[in-house]
Amino acid sequence: MAETAAEQEEVLTDLEIVTGAKEPKPKIGDVKAPELTGSIKVPKIQPGAAAGYKPYPAAPEYMEGMDFPTTLVDNWEKEAVNKLGELLKKYKSLQDYMDICVRCGSCTDKCQFFLGSKDPKNMPVARADLLRKVYKKYFTTEGKLLGKIAGAERFDLELLGEWFSYFHQCSQCRRCSVFCPYGIDTAEISMAAREIMDHIGVGQKYVNSIIIKLHEIGNNLGMNPKALKATLESTEEDIEEEDGVPVKLPVDQVGADILMVTPSADFFASPHVESLIGYAKVFHQAGISWTFSSTASEAGNFGMFIGNYSHMQRAASRIRKAIEEIRPKRLIVGECGHAWRIAYSFWNTLIGPLDQSLGLDPKYPRPQHICEFTLDLVKRGAIKLDKSANDEFVPTFHDSCNVARGSRMGDSPGGQFDIPRELIKASCNRYVDMEQETIMEKTFCCGGGGGLLTDEILDVRLQGAMPRMQAYQNIKDSHGANFFALICAICKAQFTKVFPKYGMPMIEVGGVHQLVGRAIELGAKE
């Protein structure tokens, strides 16, 4: 009998221990949202409360397809330290973030994942320390000599397991860095940690499998050109049936003035597609030739979430290829938060220069955000919006983290805050903002960004959404807010999932161009 029992007892590999691969995951239906208490309070800490939340590890095929080792490598400690050394040399910022924290505590209560989970390891300083203690142990004299007294710790399996948990409870939203007097960017630290993990064979399934789909098929959804065209044609039918106007959704139109790059979720998911319809109506009514590209049918680029420059560049290279194929004068990006950060901040170095050498017109921003494009048309009177079409709504705007803190919009500081709000106000008679401490540069993350938008860590997503849901509940109570306007595909998917768990109607989640699309006056111009 004893022998049978021993036979039945499964021996876990180190990789399975680190990633919790054999631990049962919660059933989506059973996962509950934290209770809203009326205000966003700093919770009493509960050590270890979130330690068990881990995403699915990437199976060998999702590691091989990324050119990462298919399992935890034998000499992983040495390999990890070498990789960290490489990153410290490559990114001076990372070296600084390791050295300059003075333990002031400013960041401790600023992360939505700490506020929602109560786990002190979700405080940004504690999260960064998971990497910092490895840095101290192997790269500083005091750490080598004094060990734990100097905050240094050997990189062992237990610590690697903590990395897999807590670096996947950071959405890389950078809210903490707004409050850090030294500007330490925890997103960059979490990207470095994930890059090191991939390098030693510990990957995350959701992100890696999607990057592979993007490389192989052309977008995060895995929608091939045939399916893309069929879906766009179907959407054209829907618009014509609804509005009686033949608004087109062109694809691969060589020589179109505008190349539109948008997250593939816009083609497929709800409410995303309502914004897609909004973009098409804006182009139609402005009378400008435009096109999507089946080569660049994805604005998103998850390479950033794992801190991997070469995958980020490979994904972005599709955009350059599409520009070369279509030869547009202008490049516009749809409603996608991290994509806008990458487009605005990184495209020029990844795939640029985006200039006349590619046929782009220097008169326009390259790239330009769809909100800036549309608002400009409204201001010039090139399109007209009938606000009364949205009279049933009291909208608010949720600033997406990567737009708010990772980029800008328009030609004046703070444009990324003002332009979407102005556009909503141009489309609706009513508007209300959430509490000042929760918006603009201090915006809370949706809880699903940075590669966390996967159901096995729905607990993490619900906890991370808590501060935002509290702020929204408060303006529902005080002002009757009933439309939650977004400019990010991840935010849209995340909130559609978490709203019902917080007892709020899913139908209140929508896009800024959904409001524009409802208000726009189609037909002959005066």
Add this chain to the structure above:
Amino acid sequence: MSFDFEGKTYETDDDGYLINLDEWNEGVAGYIAEQEGVEMTEAHWEVVNFLRNYYQEYNIAPAIKILIKEMKKMFGPEKGNSAYLYDLYPAGPALQACKIAGLPKPTGCV
């Protein structure tokens, strides 16, 4: 992951979606539905069959709006709406009906 049904082992992904589309048959669909707490009626099969046909042509599940529209065309307006589909598949027509139809789990920013 995998499960056994009628003496055969079926490989699935981490969330229980069939890996090999060709292994699907109505029996195994019924079994997955049972695990999901869904009792398959003719109305449920209409959705599953549409999803499978669409997937065979396009290699991806249809957008939810297409599903709704095609259901409306085929079976009338009372079946071509979101509420009807959620009644059939409470965990969501995209996630739950795809699983029973033996299609991969839709992922991305959706």
